[in-house]
Amino acid sequence: MNQEAFGLIFTGESNPLMRDLVLSRAVAAVPFGGRYRCIDFVLSNLVNTGIRNVGLIVQKNYHSLMDHLGTGKEWDLNRKRDGLFLLPPFSTKDNTGVYRGDIDAFHSIMQYVRRSSQKTLIICGSHTVFNTTFDAILKQHKETGADITIMYNEDPRFFPEEQNRDLRLLLDEDGMTVNGLEWNPRTPGSDYRSCEINVINKDLFEDLVEEAYSRGMVDFVREVMLPRAKDLKVMGWRYDGYVARIDSINTYFMHNMELLNATAAKDLYNMRHPIYTKVKDEIASQYGEHANVKNVLMADGCLIDGAVENSIVFRGVTVERGAVVKNSILMQGVAVRSGAVLDHVILDKNVTVNAGRQLTGYEGIPLVFRKNLTI
């Protein structure tokens, strides 16, 4: 049990780079890694740290998230004291009910923050996927007496189309002291990228948010953390495990495929701290007489009698005899009929590909088909 910290997950913003996958859901609710939603990772990380008080800020399209999280019982967050709090927008005399950015959201849920008995707040984004506990970052935060501690990892890759979601840390040689922050860099000044996790003392958080709100500011990172990186004590905490940032359809595809690589999968699926998700009570997957499955991650409830290679297969997928699926992501309930051929394709939930259809995307340009389509 961790009595000192509580978690606040922001799922508000939308991301058009995720294309058809976010037509009817927040990025946090996008399926990832065979049987999870993006949010499962950060939520499990909090729970595996022993944190029992988690607030979840939702704004648009949150039906899918609410359906997924329920009372929080799969995460053991259906508690009498604390637990999981869903914080949707609401209208009051000084609150229009729509958030322009996270500062609006933080301001409107300040009641929840004040009421929480814990002193340290972990502000989490919902697009960055990794599996660890926050014990070490909390310890470092306390020992260094930092105002804000940012979790980061070293990632030499740079994706120009995602640069407006890119926060870089300019660090001292000690790897902890932050000399500056870069947001939306055209050419990044470092390989140290924020993991969307900021540890902050609750009182400071309240002061910073209320001041920023009164000045009409919108974005906490850009308008508060960036300009005040020098006068506040901002530190970085380095994470060396696998990190996936789900910031565009291309990185979404890339990171799913990376899970076929043993190192990434071992890190993300580390059984010492399991990732919890909604249970569907599916049966084990059935392989048929003609199944030919190579290098595939597959969840329960699938019925496979065709060829599947280098792919991620979510729960309850059917691949009929004679169908060929390569380098693709098939989400829950997808059916690929006999003779269909798929390569570099992302099929959202319950898409049906009829017999004999051929769908081919290319590396870096996967084809995406939205929920419930029949092709």
Place this chain on the structure above:
Amino acid sequence: MKKKIVCMLLAGGQGSRLGVLTSSMAKPAVPFGGKYRIIDFPLSNCVNSDIDTVGVLTQYRPLALNSYLGTGQHWDLDRSSGGVFVLPPYMTEHDGRWYSGTANAIWQNRSFVDQYDPDYVLILSGDHIYKMDYTKMLKFHIANDAAATIAVLKVPMEEAHRFGIMNTDENGTIVSFEEKPKVPKSNNASMGIYIFNWKLLRDYMERDDADETSDNDFGKNIIPAMLNAGEKMVAYPFEGYWKDVGTIQSLWEANMDLLGEKPELNLNDPAWRIYTRNPVMPPHYTDAAADVKNSLVAEGCVVRGKVEHTVLFCGAKVGTGAAVADAVVFPNAEIGEKCLVKKAIIGENSIIGDGVQIGVPPEEGETVDNRLTGDIVLIGNDVTIPAGTRIPSGAVVTAETIGQFLNGGKNA
């Protein structure tokens, strides 16, 4: 709060015919079908039949069953009124004793049932695999105005001598009952599923309890007594899959019945889900060198070898170059590289070293005690088999008996 019907589940005993599989757990907790335990079937049938109050009677390692069932949330049985309860024997200030028979187990827990003041009580066994809507059976019971209803299944006449046989008249009323008759008069086999009017059953159990010569058993004592007294007892005909998985052979067969294009037992039925305590595991991974056909593979498995006509439970692993066929591999068991496994049940958390051969024909002069297993190899739970060991078909291997298989069986 009053309930119309309460279920009492006889999770019973040690299951000695399942041998080493039940050395640390009760029979109902034995794994089945890739991700289930046997007890998931009666529990899920109850929930799917809107029965929300279940007493689980056990006197063998109640803690293991208790921690498996927890609050019942995995079966949707965490109810504010009702729910699932493990009922082990207990002491009172006057007395206290082990359950002497199936009827005695219910009798000792009569106050548990009484607190719900039910009209009917459903009695189930904890070691059968089937899907059944008890609502239909209850309707049948009420429509027939019966004192007791017993579910029966038509079995092949030549096998009828292995079952309790209900002989009925043309209306389905039971006229006589024979336990394992040498010359069966009919093939209506009792499935061990009973509905009784609670108040009436209570009277019969009370009388039975006073009779010191009684075995306090439903089949031997209560049902014959009710028949003799002329109570109306009817047979409820059930059609569909049902299997007593009380032996190694039948447990293996029932798992195999899940395989194939049209499996005899289809668990992939959204209208009748079987619920279980889901282990929190990632998707399973089938690598580029693997070849999996006609099998069930659960989450958490890692498959790098050849797997055919096999059930791999959660977290099982099959190494590169291994060939596994007609096997039932329990949760978290690991099969090493280049192993050969043929017709076997491999217990939970067991580790099979590289190059081990399981299910090979016995060598000349090698004797195998296969009274429980026939030609199926049974590896117990938590057994480690050193690399290169040869295990002949029909053998039973535990941590205690592994020695006799080392050095090519020459230690025997």
